[in-house]
Amino acid sequence: MHGFLATICGLGFVLFVIATSGQTTKIRTATYRLDSTDGLELFDTNARIVDYRGRRALHLSPEKNHGADNGSMIALVAGSDFHDGTIEVEVAGNPMLTMDSTARGFIGVQFRAHDHSAKAEDIYLRPSNGRADDQLRRNHSVQYESLPDFPWHRLRQEQPGVYESYADLEAGAWTRMKIEVAGVKAKLYVNGAEQPCLLVNDLRLGDSRGQVGLWAFVATDAYFSNLKIDYAD
Numbered sequence: 001m002h003g004f005l006a007t008i009c010g011l012g013f014v015l016f017v018i019a020t021s022g023q024t025t026k027i028r029t030a031t032y033r034l035d036s037t038d039g040l041e042l043f044d045t046n047a048r049i050v051d052y053r054g055r056r057a058l059h060l061s062p063e064k065n066h067g068a069d070n071g072s073m074i075a076l077v078a079g080s081d082f083h084d085g086t087i088e089v090e091v092a093g094n095p096m097l098t099m100d101s102t103a104r105g106f107i108g109v110q111f112r113a114h115d116h117s118a119k120a121e122d123i124y125l126r127p128s129n130g131r132a133d134d135q136l137r138r139n140h141s142v143q144y145e146s147l148p149d150f151p152w153h154r155l156r157q158e159q160p161g162v163y164e165s166y167a168d169l170e171a172g173a174w175t176r177m178k179i180e181v182a183g184v185k186a187k188l189y190v191n192g193a194e195q196p197c198l199l200v201n202d203l204r205l206g207d208s209r210g211q212v213g214l215w216a217f218v219a220t221d222a223y224f225s226n227l228k229i230d231y232a233d
Contacts, residue, residue: 027085028231032077034058034224041211043116044218045073052092052223053174058214060222062099073222074110074117076213077229082111083209085232087179091214093127094172094221104128105171106143106217109179112203112210120147121203122215123179123188130169141167142188142197146204167197174225182232183207 032039035056037047050059060073093107108124110117122145129141144163145152155163167190169175178189180196184203187196212229216222 025232028233030080030229030231032227034227037075039078040214041076041078041116043074043076044071045075045216047075050223053172055174055225057092058224060214060216060220060224062096062218071218072117073216073218073220074213075224076110076113076117076211077227080212080229081209082181082212082229082231083233084182086181086228086230087111087212088177088226088228089214090174090176090225091125092172092174092223093125093216095128096219096221100219103217103219105220107220107222108143108215109177110211110213110215111179111181112205112208113213114208114210117211117213117215118148119205120210120213121186121205122147123177123186123198123200124215125167125169125175125177125190127169127171127173127175130167130171138166140164141169142190144186144188144198144200150204163198163200165198167191172221174223 035049045060046063048059087109091107093105095103095105097103104126105128106124106126110120110122113120124143126141129137132138142165143152176191180187184207186200188198189196214224
């Protein structure tokens with residue numbers, strides 16, 4: 001079987017007991033190879049399936065006449081309703097300098113998204129910052145923002161260094177992101193690291209729920225593969 005929905009590998013339920021409280025938590029896991037655009041809700045992007053660095057992948061690229069000032073390219077997972085749990089995906093982002101000379105290859109994940117991502121939590125990478133010669137740029141390698149009220153530039157201005165951090169990244173290379181979400185807290189792990197490179201202790205949309213989405217800045221040549229969502233509800 002082919003297609004986005006047909007590539008769900010091991011959608012099911014697992015029960016385990018949290019020893020400290022005696023509560024039982026139900027985990028539902030959905031995995032997607034992203035070898036089809038079926039089941040994706042696309043906004044402000046062209047999407048197609050391509051071969052990239054040894055695998056089939058979802059490729060997001062700007063629509064015709066889509067200027068860099070228009071912001072985001074988004075592919076929401078239809079039917080996803082995420083509260084707490086874990087999101088894992090492999091991403092590869094190359095900056096499109098011909099479109100925006102300051103582009104960094106922004107690419108990442110939205111979660112708890114509402115109203116076609118008009119409201120969403122967003123954690124993303126700036127791949128070309130990870131190995132920059134400038135230390136300040138390296139400190140801006142990973143980023144959290146909350147739309148629409150707390151974009152990255154507002155958070156950086158009001159609380160410098162709190163919502164962004166360093167991670168070793170390479171532009172255009174496959175990079176594994178793992179985001180753990182519980183209540184108003186989130187952690188980002190990169191490339192299988194045991195420790196998170198970013199801690200967010202006050203998600204600005206509060207203890208909410210919504211869709212999961214794949215996100216990239218419009219001046220990014222963006223690729224996604226192997227999405228896995230663990231719903232802990």
